Amino acid sequence: MALDPDHVLRSAAALLTRKSTATMDEVAKAAGISRATLHRHFAGRDALVRALESLGIEECEAALDAARLDEGPAGEAVHRLVREIEPAAGLLAFLYTENQLFEGEEQNQGWTRIDERIAALFRRGQAAGEFRIDLTPAWLTEALYGLLASGAWAVSEGRVAPKDFTHMIVELLLGGALRRQEP
Amino acid sequence: MALDPDHVLRSAAALLTRKSTATMDEVAKAAGISRATLHRHFAGRDALVRALESLGIEECEAALDAARLDEGPAGEAVHRLVREIEPAAGLLAFLYTENQLFEGEEQNQGWTRIDERIAALFRRGQAAGEFRIDLTPAWLTEALYGLLASGAWAVSEGRVAPKDFTHMIVELLLGGALRRQEP
DNA sequence: ACCAAATGAGACGTCGATGTCTCATCACGG
DNA sequence: CCGTGATGAGACATCGACGTCTCATTTGGT
Numbered sequence: 001m002a003l004d005p006d007h008v009l010r011s012a013a014a015l016l017t018r019k020s021t022a023t024m025d026e027v028a029k030a031a032g033i034s035r036a037t038l039h040r041h042f043a044g045r046d047a048l049v050r051a052l053e054s055l056g057i058e059e060c061e062a063a064l065d066a067a068r069l070d071e072g073p074a075g076e077a078v079h080r081l082v083r084e085i086e087p088a089a090g091l092l093a094f095l096y097t098e099n100q101l102f103e104g105e106e107q108n109q110g111w112t113r114i115d116e117r118i119a120a121l122f123r124r125g126q127a128a129g130e131f132r133i134d135l136t137p138a139w140l141t142e143a144l145y146g147l148l149a150s151g152a153w154a155v156s157e158g159r160v161a162p163k164d165f166t167h168m169i170v171e172l173l174l175g176g177a178l179r180r181q182e183p
Numbered sequence: 184m185a186l187d188p189d190h191v192l193r194s195a196a197a198l199l200t201r202k203s204t205a206t207m208d209e210v211a212k213a214a215g216i217s218r219a220t221l222h223r224h225f226a227g228r229d230a231l232v233r234a235l236e237s238l239g240i241e242e243c244e245a246a247l248d249a250a251r252l253d254e255g256p257a258g259e260a261v262h263r264l265v266r267e268i269e270p271a272a273g274l275l276a277f278l279y280t281e282n283q284l285f286e287g288e289e290q291n292q293g294w295t296r297i298d299e300r301i302a303a304l305f306r307r308g309q310a311a312g313e314f315r316i317d318l319t320p321a322w323l324t325e326a327l328y329g330l331l332a333s334g335a336w337a338v339s340e341g342r343v344a345p346k347d348f349t350h351m352i353v354e355l356l357l358g359g360a361l362r363r364q365e366p
Numbered sequence: 367a368c369c370a371a372a373t374g375a376g377a378c379g380t381c382g383a384t385g386t387c388t389c390a391t392c393a394c395g396g
Numbered sequence: 397c398c399g400t401g402a403t404g405a406g407a408c409a410t411c412g413a414c415g416t417c418t419c420a421t422t423t424g425g426t
Binding site for chain 2: 018019020075078097099122125129130131132133134135136138139140142143145146147149150151153154159160164167168171172173174175176177178179180
Binding site: 036 | 385
């Protein structure tokens with residue numbers, strides 16, 4: 001009976017985040033279904049990865065919407081963004097390292113849109129004098145992705161407590177490691 | 184005649200950083216040798232990856248030595264470290280995402296040593312009152328890896344100028360994105 | 367010039383993953 | 397109670413990558 005395709009994608013994301021070379025059979029077992037059923041829902045491994053990519057884009061855009069990036073101080077908007085995107089961080093980390101997605105020049109336009117929205121947030125912060133201007137928005141965007149991936153990986157390895165995920169990323173991204181005397 | 188194995192490893196690292204699923208044949212072509220010769224130097228794909236891992240560890244430790252992590256302010260030591268490690272960043276980025284290396288519990292002890300040396304640097308900075316103490320040394324270490332990988336990736340994609348690599352990483356890691364009025 | 371070693375090209379066989387197929391079983395609705 | 401549809405289990409062929417091998421050619425040293 002109509003199996004929940006979303007559940008399959010979640011399981012696949014969780015597994016592939018840990019083992020990006022997992023077999024279709026392993027993906028199926030992880031989702032608690034048979035390989036045949038997995039193939040009935042997703043034409044092949046490529047289709048599965050594409051579906052994961054679409055899911056990742058959806059969740060990213062949902063997080064971007066929920067974070068209301070154009071409201072209030074940019075720093076607080078970054079904080080909201082990381083908090084909203086945290087549940088999808090594992091999936092993002094997988095997609096981030098799946099450079100196969102970008103081999104063809106046909107880079108999914110969804111990512112371009114997301115990149116642009118995040119970069120716009122950093123630009124806004126710079127224009128407001130809130131963020132420093134010697135770090136380009138493109139780099140800050142890239143660094144955010146990298147820290148999200150590192151954070152997801154560190155949590156799954158037990159090196160960082162899950163509850164500290166957002167704090168660690170936001171504080172490092174915005175405040176850096178140096179100690180300061182003020183707020 | 185004695186082909187330069189180091190050159191092969193460099194080529195392989197450069198290729199695998201961009202396309203982690205590259206074939207042995209592609210690796211050989213990238214190095215300008217035949218697949219047969221590649222097999223004569225490295226027993227198999229696994230051996231090749233292991234050799235890359237050893238090379239990465241060597242370069243990391245060389246960078247750690249050259250950066251003299253226990254001299255002067257910790258912040259400056261971090262700066263030296265990133266500068267020294269920059270040439271190896273691409274290789275590091277590849278190894279960082281090659282989670283296959285850590286599937287077996289048999290995590291290469293070299294990484295443990297490197298992790299510990301970097302974490303010790305952050306601990307030293309914290310003890311000296313130079314770094315904030317709400318970000319754990321383990322997380323700062325992980326974040327450094329993530330930023331190095333993001334930086335290498337951003338440079339190879341043309342989103343960041345190569346000459347800005349060290350500055351972008353060090354400034355973000357130490358100072359964060361927020362603008363400050365001091366030093 | 368000669369010899370030894372290394373290389374390149376290519377031909378295999380092997381193996382694992384994939385994709386497709388069939389058939390038995392099970393769940394749910396009429 | 398029966399029938400339709402989805403699922404699970406497994407067989408099967410295909411395909412790509414791998415690893416090994418041979419043989420001709422080239423390179424470098426003597």
